[in-house]
Amino acid sequence: MLGDTSILTAAEQAIRAQLIIPEQQELFDYWRSKRGASGYPMRADIQPGEIKALLPCISLLDILDGGPVGGTPKLRVRLAGTRLRDYLGIEMTGRCLDEFDLGDQRLYWDAAYREVAEGGRPAQGVVPLTPWRQPHIFQFWLRLPLVDGEGRIVMVLGHDAFLQSEKAHALANRANLRIA
DSSP, X not given: OOSXXXXXXXXXXXXXXXXXXXXXXXXXXXXXXXXXXXXXXXXXGOOGGGGGGGGGGEEEEEEETTOOTTSOOEXXXXXXXXXXHHHHSSOOTTOBGGGSOOGGGHHHHHHHHHHHHTTOOOEEEEEEEGGGXXXXXXXXXXXXXXXXXXXXXXXXXXXXXXXXXXXXXXXXHHSXXXXX
């Protein structure tokens, strides 16, 4: 595991304690280890070769300018790992998130991305893949902010794990279903 969890801030401790997927704990610790002076890593700090085993579940989203003030930021998928395509059944790379019909989960995801993009805080949660017609599969997700050279949050680094089984149902019941 990268990073020393004994020096986490209280907010970081709370987020990390809610991450029940080991790969998400690994990515969170990696993200923390790459923080710069702004308190966040830049995209250039994230080296794919250093997180090779996580890549199928990784996503990178650009935060586009021109989103509504106080509204949901407009996000375009720069990179979507193969696991996302496998479970969602579509290629997301190059598309904006508002193009997808998320049904009754739209407000949930809007709030999650606002938390990261505008609040500057990592967010995590778990949802069933109901909008993708797979309600028996749970998506355990983590979203982390990335900044540009001026310290502005311009990207979101994501990790998604998909679990189906009685164990997934038990974990979903145990997980905090709200944004951290």
